[in-house]
Amino acid sequence: MSEPLRVLVTGAAGQIAYSLVIAIARGEVFGTNQPLDLLLLDIKPMEGVLNGVVMELQDCALPLLNSVTPTCDESVAFKDIDVACLVGSMPRGEGMERKDLLAANVKIFKTQGNSLHQYAKKTVKVVVVGNPANTNAMICSKYAPSIPKENFSCLTRLDQNRAQSQIASRVGVKVADVRNVIIWGNHSSTQFPDISQAQVKVQDKLKDVRSAVQDDSWLNNEFISTVQKRGAAVIAARKLSSAMSAAKATCDHLRDWWFGTESGTFTPMGVISDGSYGIEAGLVYSFPVEIAADRTYKIVQGINIDNFAREKMDATKNELIEERDLAISVCED
Numbered sequence: 001m002s003e004p005l006r007v008l009v010t011g012a013a014g015q016i017a018y019s020l021v022i023a024i025a026r027g028e029v030f031g032t033n034q035p036l037d038l039l040l041l042d043i044k045p046m047e048g049v050l051n052g053v054v055m056e057l058q059d060c061a062l063p064l065l066n067s068v069t070p071t072c073d074e075s076v077a078f079k080d081i082d083v084a085c086l087v088g089s090m091p092r093g094e095g096m097e098r099k100d101l102l103a104a105n106v107k108i109f110k111t112q113g114n115s116l117h118q119y120a121k122k123t124v125k126v127v128v129v130g131n132p133a134n135t136n137a138m139i140c141s142k143y144a145p146s147i148p149k150e151n152f153s154c155l156t157r158l159d160q161n162r163a164q165s166q167i168a169s170r171v172g173v174k175v176a177d178v179r180n181v182i183i184w185g186n187h188s189s190t191q192f193p194d195i196s197q198a199q200v201k202v203q204d205k206l207k208d209v210r211s212a213v214q215d216d217s218w219l220n221n222e223f224i225s226t227v228q229k230r231g232a233a234v235i236a237a238r239k240l241s242s243a244m245s246a247a248k249a250t251c252d253h254l255r256d257w258w259f260g261t262e263s264g265t266f267t268p269m270g271v272i273s274d275g276s277y278g279i280e281a282g283l284v285y286s287f288p289v290e291i292a293a294d295r296t297y298k299i300v301q302g303i304n305i306d307n308f309a310r311e312k313m314d315a316t317k318n319e320l321i322e323e324r325d326l327a328i329s330v331c332e333d
C-alpha cells in the first residue's frame with residue numbers, strides 16, 4: 001500500500017460532509033488501495049457534533065483509514081494536505097439566491113486561501129463546494145498565490161448529474177447511457193446545461209440527444225430550467241439544501257480528477273478561465289474538461305457556439321463578473 005493521502009473536508013459537522021466523508025473513507029474516490037489521513041475542520045460551536053462524526057467513523061471500522069483528525073484550527077487542518085474539499089459555509093434557505101450568500105461566505109474562502117498558501121502542499125487539489133462555489137474558488141485561489149491556479153476548481157458535476165438524469169428518464173434509458181452534457185458557467189440558476197455534444201445509448205447505438213429525445217421545445221425550455229432550478233426545488237421539498245447528491249457529485253468530480261476522464265467523455269468543472277470561448281480570463285467558469293492520467297486537465301476546444309448558446313453563456317458570465325466585483329469589494333473591506 002502507498003503512503004496515506006492527506007484529505008481535508010471542511011464543514012465536516014454539516015450535512016454534505018456526513019455523506020462525503022464515509023464515501024471517501026471507503027475508497028470510493030481515491031481507490032480501495034489508498035490509505036487515508038482524514039482531516040475534518042469545522043468551527044468551534046460545532047466541535048461536539050464533529051466529535052460525534054469521528055466516533056461514527058471509528059465505529060465504521062474502515063480499513064483504509066490511517067487517521068482521523070477533527071479540528072477547529074486551520075493550521076492543523078491544512079497542514080501538508082494533498083486534497084481539500086471546501087464544503088464549510090452557510091447553505092441558502094428557501095427564497096434565497098446563491099448571491100445572497102456571497103457576503104457571508106466569501107470571507108471564509110479568503111481565510112482558507114491564505115491557509116492553503118501557508119500550510120498545504122503546493123500540489124494540493126482543491127474542490128470548492130460551498131456556495132457561491134465559483135466565486136469562492138476564485139477568491140480562494142487569489143489568496144493562495146503559491147498554489148498553481150489550475151489546482152483550484154468548483155463543483156458543477158451535480159448539475160451534470162441532474163441534467164443527465166433528466167434526459168435518461170425522458171428517453172427511458174439508464175443514466176449511465178447518457179454522456180457529455182456540458183454545464184457552462186456559474187453553479188446557479190443562470191448556468192447553461194448544453195446538450196449539443198451529448199449522446200445517449202439507445203439499443204446499443206449512440207445517438208445525439210436531440211434525435212433521441214425528439215422534443216426540441218422540451219430541450220430548449222423545460223429541461224434547461226429544471227436543471228437550473230433543481231437546487232431550489234430540493235430546498236423547497238426538504239427545507240434543507242441537497243446533501244446526498246452533492247456529496248456523490250463531489251466524489252465523481254474528485255475521482256475523475258484523480259484517475260482521469262474516460263476516453264470520449266468529458267466532465268464539467270468550474271476552473272479558472274484562460275479566455276476560452278470568450279470567457280473573461282480569471283473568472284471561475286464551468287467548462288467541459290478532459291483529464292489525463294497525470295491529473296492535468298484541458299478545456300475541450302472547438303465546440304461550435306450558436307446564438308442560442310452564446311446568449312446563455314454570456315448571461316452566466318455576466319453574473320460571475322458581478323459576483324467577482326462584489327466578492328473583491330467584500331474581501332478588501
Ligand SMILES: NC(=O)c1ccc[n+]([C@@H]2O[C@H](COP(=O)([O-])OP(=O)(O)OC[C@H]3O[C@@H](n4cnc5c(N)ncnc54)[C@H](O)[C@@H]3O)[C@@H](O)[C@H]2O)c1
Pocket residue numbers: 010011012013014015016017041042043046087088089090091092108128129130131132133155156158159187241242243246
Ligand atoms: N456546489 C454544489 O453543487 C453544492 C450543492 C449543495 C450544497 N452546496 C453548498 O455547500 C455548502 C454546505 O452545505 P451543507 O448542506 O453541508 O451545509 P450545513 O449547514 O449542513 O454544513 C455546513 C458546515 O460548515 C461549517 N462551517 C461554517 N463556517 C466554517 C468555516 N469557516 N470553516 C469550517 N467549517 C465551517 C458549519 O459549522 C456547518 O457544520 C453550502 O454553502 C451549500 O449551499 C453546494
Ligand SMILES: O=C(O)C[C@H](O)C(=O)O
Pocket residue numbers: 091092098131158187230231232234241242
Ligand atoms: O441550490 C442550492 O443552494 C444548493 C446547491 O447549490 C444545489 O444546487 O443543490
